[in-house]
Amino acid sequence: xxxxxxxxxxxxxxxxxxxxxxxxxxxxxxxxxxxxxxxxxxxxxxxxxxxxxxxxxxxxxxxxxxxxxxxxxxxxxxxxxxxxxxxxxxxxxxxxxxxxxxxxxxxxxxxxxxxxxxxxxxxxxxxxxxxxxxxxxxxxxxxxxxxxxxxxxxxxxxxxxxxxxxxxxxxxxxxxxxxxxxxxxxxxxxxxxxxxxxxxxxxxxxxxxxxxxxxxxxxxxxxxxxxxxxxxxxxxxxxxxxxxxxxxxxxxxxxxxxxxxxxxxxxxxxxxxxxxxxxxxxxxxxxxxxxxxxxxxxxx
Amino acid sequence: xxxxxxxxxxxxxxxxxxxxxxxxxxxxxxxxxxxxxxxxxxxxxxxxxxxxxxxxxxxxxxxxxxxxxxxxxxxxxxxxxxxxxxxxxxxxxxxxxxxxxxxxxxxxxxxxxxxxxxxxxxxxxxxxxxxxxxxxxxxxxxxxxxxxxxxxxxxxxxxxxxxxxxxxxxxxxxxxxxxxxxxxxxxxxxxxxxxxxxxxxxxxxxxxxxxxxxxxxxxxxxxxxxxxxxxxxxxxxxxxxxxxxxxxxxxxxxxxxxxxxxxxxxxxxxxxxxxx
Numbered sequence: 001x002x003x004x005x006x007x008x009x010x011x012x013x014x015x016x017x018x019x020x021x022x023x024x025x026x027x028x029x030x031x032x033x034x035x036x037x038x039x040x041x042x043x044x045x046x047x048x049x050x051x052x053x054x055x056x057x058x059x060x061x062x063x064x065x066x067x068x069x070x071x072x073x074x075x076x077x078x079x080x081x082x083x084x085x086x087x088x089x090x091x092x093x094x095x096x097x098x099x100x101x102x103x104x105x106x107x108x109x110x111x112x113x114x115x116x117x118x119x120x121x122x123x124x125x126x127x128x129x130x131x132x133x134x135x136x137x138x139x140x141x142x143x144x145x146x147x148x149x150x151x152x153x154x155x156x157x158x159x160x161x162x163x164x165x166x167x168x169x170x171x172x173x174x175x176x177x178x179x180x181x182x183x184x185x186x187x188x189x190x191x192x193x194x195x196x197x198x199x200x201x202x203x204x205x206x207x208x209x210x211x212x213x214x215x216x217x218x219x220x221x222x223x224x225x226x227x228x229x230x231x232x233x234x235x236x237x238x239x240x241x242x243x244x245x246x247x248x249x250x251x252x253x254x255x256x257x258x259x260x261x262x263x264x265x266x267x268x269x270x271x272x273x274x275x276x277x278x279x280x281x282x283x284x285x286x287x288x289x290x291x292x293x294x295x296x297x298x299x300x
Numbered sequence: 301x302x303x304x305x306x307x308x309x310x311x312x313x314x315x316x317x318x319x320x321x322x323x324x325x326x327x328x329x330x331x332x333x334x335x336x337x338x339x340x341x342x343x344x345x346x347x348x349x350x351x352x353x354x355x356x357x358x359x360x361x362x363x364x365x366x367x368x369x370x371x372x373x374x375x376x377x378x379x380x381x382x383x384x385x386x387x388x389x390x391x392x393x394x395x396x397x398x399x400x401x402x403x404x405x406x407x408x409x410x411x412x413x414x415x416x417x418x419x420x421x422x423x424x425x426x427x428x429x430x431x432x433x434x435x436x437x438x439x440x441x442x443x444x445x446x447x448x449x450x451x452x453x454x455x456x457x458x459x460x461x462x463x464x465x466x467x468x469x470x471x472x473x474x475x476x477x478x479x480x481x482x483x484x485x486x487x488x489x490x491x492x493x494x495x496x497x498x499x500x501x502x503x504x505x506x507x508x509x510x511x512x513x514x515x516x517x518x519x520x521x522x523x524x525x526x527x528x529x530x531x532x533x534x535x536x537x538x539x540x541x542x543x544x545x546x547x548x549x550x551x552x553x554x555x556x557x558x559x560x561x562x563x564x565x566x567x568x569x570x571x572x573x574x575x576x
Binding site for chain 1: 303306307310311314317318321322399400402403405406407408409568569571572573
């Protein structure tokens with residue numbers, strides 16, 4: 001037996017849009033599967049909308065939806081409209097309400113003209129949009145999204161993100177999202193939960209990740225004489241050097257001293273100090289994750 | 301109740317629609333199923349010719365004439381049209397392994413109920429396509445049959461066919477749901493198919509088997525998939541024996557219905573949510 005998650009203590013308020021981040025195998029999808037009732041845990045408990053998910057009561061299943069970017073839940077050989085019709089009945093949606101919601105969602109995602117097309121003939125992006133519509137027809141109060149933009153081109157990614165942001169804001173539904181695409185997270189979520197080796201290691205805002213976990217800053221210099229002095233490497237790691245510009249990665253606490261020394265020794269035309277890219281910080285954080293537990297300095 | 305009937309009807313109608321997408325292939329497959337009966341006709345013709353050549357004056361094998369054999373095989377074809385469930389068990393296991401089964405766990409729909417309606421749709425489309433060739437074969441070979449059974453016998457025959465459908469369905473569902481534990485059941489399925497082919501009476505009439513073997517095979521549920529309905533039609537079981545047989549068939553259906561439900565309930569608790 002593999003222990004996929006342990007000691008996950010999470011409280012999500014109604015109307016929150018929360019991202020679950022973590023390396024592959026961290027337990028993100030397992031957590032979503034637990035919360036959607038796909039899995040029964042060996043111990044521990046969870047309540048979503050007052051229900052224990054793995055009891056799989058229909059009263060609960062009518063109140064949430066799970067969308068997995070890598071799984072097709074629509075009938076492959078039939079038009080999406082038929083899958084929607086089935087959802088109308090199994091979720092007991094009133095005919096008028098069903099038509100109104102279906103038309104609204106298909107218009108928002110620009111796929112109304114594809115309703116009669118067999119799902120197998122749709123592109124990946126169109127299929128994903130139809131999957132989202134199928135999941136939202138019964139107006140769920142909680143939405144679990146597992147990699148909703150995986151494999152989509154940038155335009156489709158943008159459209160899905162835009163739709164999800166608008167939908168969540170207008171309906172005030174609670175969304176839990178897992179994604180390796182940081183653009184999804186940055187565009188949609190104010191709260192980020194980082195999970196590694198089955199444990200929560202960070203719970204806070206996206207920008208807070210950099211403040212808490214980044215150990216370095218990036219100093220960008222533009223040299224006045226057009227040359228990049230080779231000895232600059234003694235101040236930190238040279239990330240790029242294309243004369244007259246150079247980028248140095250410097251330990252966070254050493255920045256004032258390094259900057260003072262450089263400005264005193266060289267003629268610099270322009271200088272800036274920035275945080276490293278978010279993806280880099282998160283990648284570094286994931287790398288530190290060990291099965292025994294991670295980042296002992298900042299446990300949650 | 302009305303809402304539930306609405307769900308069933310929608311699942312059934314959408315399943316029929318889906319089955320009709322590849323109707324050409326489906327029709328061809330249906331027609332090809334008639335080929336084995338031709339080989340059986342030639343096989344038994346050869347057996348009886350050999351017996352005649354020996355000059356023993358015997359025109360029956362284990363109480364069956366040549367005509368009886370052909371009539372029996374045609375009737376087992378009808379039984380199998382009800383009880384065989386191509387792709388059911390393997391499909392369930394495949395869905396468990398790939399993770400496609402998740403949608404039945406997260407949506408307010410019962411997996412077994414859904415599969416049942418899907419299978420009913422499959423059978424309805426199959427009968428719609430097969431009815432013409434079936435009727436033609438039975439008409440051409442009508443002289444091989446002893447005649448139509450009496451009303452009550454025919455009613456018992458129809459009841460046993462419907463029970464054969466239920467039994468075949470729940471046996472295969474139970475087998476498929478073992479995928480929650482074993483993930484791959486192809487070997488198990490092969491053994492099941494082999495037993496089913498031999499012990500259901502699809503290969504030869506089960507009352508041909510002597511003593512202990514015959515009793516052992518008749519104690520298993522397989523005979524109700526093919527032999528028993530055919531035996532009712534041919535008048536080989538009647539009266540109290542027929543009623544006892546129908547009751548036993550019903551009991552097997554109930555047993556496998558419960559087994560399937562238990563396999564699902566315990567299986568989902570054991571499920572590890574494979575396939576991402």
